[in-house]
Amino acid sequence: MTRRQSNPFRPGFNQAPVVFAGRxxxxxxxxxxxxxxxxxxxxxxxxxxxxxxxxxxxxxxxxxxxxxxxxxxxxxxxxxxxxxxxxxxxxxxxxxxxxxxxxxxxxxxxxxxxxxxxxxxxxxxxxxxxxxxxxxxxxxxxxxxxxxxxxxxxxxxxxxxxxxxxxxxxxxxxxxxxxxxxxxxxxxxxxxxxxxxxxxxxxxxxxxxxxxxxxxxxxxxxxxxxxLEALPAKDARQALVEPARQAGRPMTPEAADALLGIAGGYPYAIQVVGHFAWRASHDSAEITLVHAHAARPRIEADLEQLFTSRWEDASGREREYLRAAASAAQKHARPPTGGEVAAELGTTAKSVSYLRDRLLKKGTIYHDGAGRLHFITPGMGLWIGDLEH
Ligand SMILES: Nc1ncnc2c1ncn2[C@@H]1O[C@H](COP(=O)(O)OP(=O)(O)O)[C@@H](O)[C@H]1O
Ligand SMILES: [Mg+2]
Known part of the structure; x- marks a missing residue:
């Protein structure tokens, strides 16, 4: 059995990663x-x-x-x-x-x-x-x-x-x-x-x-x-694979593919997936697909906390707005405009702009230069889409 090494991933905020990738x-x-x-x-x-x-x-x-x-x-x-x-x-x-x-x-x-x-x-x-x-x-x-x-x-x-x-x-x-x-x-x-x-x-x-x-x-x-946006694929892979390799427990390409499938290039999520895959592989010399699968429930629970805290912070009306934003994003296959979110709610942009402004202020959503609305925490739109209504 391999000696238990310390986890080279740094899930959380303000935590310098062991391997700083890209940028x-x-x-x-x-x-x-x-x-x-x-x-x-x-x-x-x-x-x-x-x-x-x-x-x-x-x-x-x-x-x-x-x-x-x-x-x-x-x-x-x-x-x-x-x-x-x-x-x-x-x-x-x-x-x-x-x-x-x-x-x-x-x-x-x-x-x-x-x-x-x-x-x-x-x-x-x-x-x-x-x-x-x-x-x-x-x-x-x-x-x-x-x-x-x-x-x-x-x-x-x-x-x-x-x-x-x-x-x-x-x-x-x-x-x-x-x-x-x-x-x-x-x-x-x-x-x-x-x-x-x-x-x-x-x-x-x-x-x-x-x-x-x-x-x-x-x-x-x-x-x-x-x-700053999600890391491009190559940098995301480096951020995930390198800490494990340097710590002496390399990750198989299949495991990395599966984990990157969950994390995308979102750096916070990369550290989370790496962290739980590492923990799931303590008795192994490498991190394999089996460990990636085993880690999945804990990864999802961790990422959900981010969404949940934003969601709980929203009022009933604000949640309706967020739901509409999530479904408009899905319908248009891109971040929606304020007008498109309002249309989803069956009303005018003006009458719901106060909700949009409150959510902007809370830092739940932001709008880009082109006037499209994004969730600040990537993945939150899909998560809202899956919520039981
Ligand atoms: N370029 C990077 N390479 C590897 N990990 C990173 C990189 N950027 C951020 N991370 C990891 O992502 C998480 C969030 O980073 P942080 O700087 O707190 O984000 P922000 O300040 O944008 O909220 C931390 O765990 C950090 O180690
Ligand atoms: Mg910060």
């Missing part, structure tokens, strides 16, 4: 921005990654942070926007980054491999993870600098040390219009100063589509936008 275009864009900032002394346009939940926005930000650390020895500051505000937290983390760059917070490892993330400095020394906690003492909290000052100060120190800073902002669709405008104005003003600063943002598509007549700050409008 070459985004990473190339990030490398270019980092190089422009570091060597050409110009502040590049920000990168914005938008896409549904579970598509890999957060872990891609993490990859960009790793690139910044490995290629340039730059630290990064990561902050997640929350409905209750995030600028105060951003300010605090910028101050921590300044201390780190100035050497007043001593990292266990050379600066080259460190990353400021949350209250921690993670030492990214060639995969040897060590982390030291920041001492957030009373004096720090009392400092309470506004974010503009905090940014200016950290950039000054960075420039003096010949370093720079990567700023990663996650879940930016949660930011209030006021905070977004403050941040947009601040970053816009910094462009002519040619700071060695790269900004990478991640958000649900609603960052752009839910704003009604309000416009995004120009700084964000002019960003380099990347729409």
């Amino acid at each position: 070459v275009e985004v990473l190339d864009g990030a490398v270019e921005a980092l190089e422009v900032a570091a060597y050409d002394a110009r502040t590049p346009r920000p990168l914005i990654l938008v896409g549904p939940r579970g598509v890999g926005k957060t872990v891609t930000l993490g990859e960009i942070a790793t690139l910044a650390a490995e290629e340039l020895s730059w630290p990064s500051v990561h902050v997640e926007a929350k409905a209750g505000g995030f600028l105060a937290e951003l300010s605090l983390r910028l101050q921590k980054a300044r201390q780190l760059l100035a050497g007043t917070v001593v990292a266990e490892r050379p600066l080259g491999r460190t990353r400021v993330s949350g209250g921690k400095v993670e030492a990214k020394a060639l995969g040897v993870g060590g982390a030291i906690e920041f001492q957030v003492d009373a004096a720090d909290r009392a400092a309470d600098l506004d974010v503009a000052t905090a940014l200016r100060q950290v950039m000054q120190v960075a420039a003096e040390r010949g370093a720079g800073l990567l700023l990663t902002l996650d879940e930016l669709q949660n930011a209030s219009p006021d905070e977004l405008n403050t941040l947009g104005a601040l970053l816009q003003e910094s462009v002519p100063l040619d700071w060695p600063l790269v900004v990478a943002v991640a958000a649900l598509p609603s960052l752009r589509s839910n704003r009604g007549p309000r416009r995004l700050p120009t700084y964000l409008e002019r960003a380099e936008w990347h729409e």
Whole structure:
């Protein structure tokens, strides 16, 4: 019997995968921005990654942070926007980054491999993870600098040390219009100063589509936008097959085909199918079709939880709208327009637009540039179609 090895799959959100597959275009864009900032002394346009939940926005930000650390020895500051505000937290983390760059917070490892993330400095020394906690003492909290000052100060120190800073902002669709405008104005003003600063943002598509007549700050409008979608077949296969191979329990091509048939290219689902197939194969030297089949019920139960939580979050009328959207999608064999969903409900688009808007706001659906409505969680439409009414 084979020794039980630890599971190389990472189902869940914000979990860096063992093998990060694809997204070459985004990473190339990030490398270019980092190089422009570091060597050409110009502040590049920000990168914005938008896409549904579970598509890999957060872990891609993490990859960009790793690139910044490995290629340039730059630290990064990561902050997640929350409905209750995030600028105060951003300010605090910028101050921590300044201390780190100035050497007043001593990292266990050379600066080259460190990353400021949350209250921690993670030492990214060639995969040897060590982390030291920041001492957030009373004096720090009392400092309470506004974010503009905090940014200016950290950039000054960075420039003096010949370093720079990567700023990663996650879940930016949660930011209030006021905070977004403050941040947009601040970053816009910094462009002519040619700071060695790269900004990478991640958000649900609603960052752009839910704003009604309000416009995004120009700084964000002019960003380099990347729409993250399901991984193409080749990358999806790599994300599934490689972790198992590297962990010493390879997957047969038939098993991979069956599992990819369930997951499609949806990165969250790829980790889920890999995770349960791994668990179903503990007494085997490889993962076979038998294990893939055995894992199926647990995979489906896991993916259903995502749909269920969205569904339970919807009111009775909103559920009717979602049902109509699912059946319109099936009828037209593509994501429907608002008008097509309304037709399914036997009414006008205008009379149900309030339902559409509420679901957009909740992040259950989004509309693309062509005005088509998509479920944010891939597969949810089919799942709704199968529900007992
Ligand atoms: N390029 C990728 N290769 C392999 N796994 C990935 C990739 N992108 C995302 N994942 C996995 O998908 C899941 C969701 O990623 P996450 O970044 O939390 O998504 P999002 O921020 O878009 O909601 C995680 O388990 C992560 O490990
Ligand atoms: Mg995320």
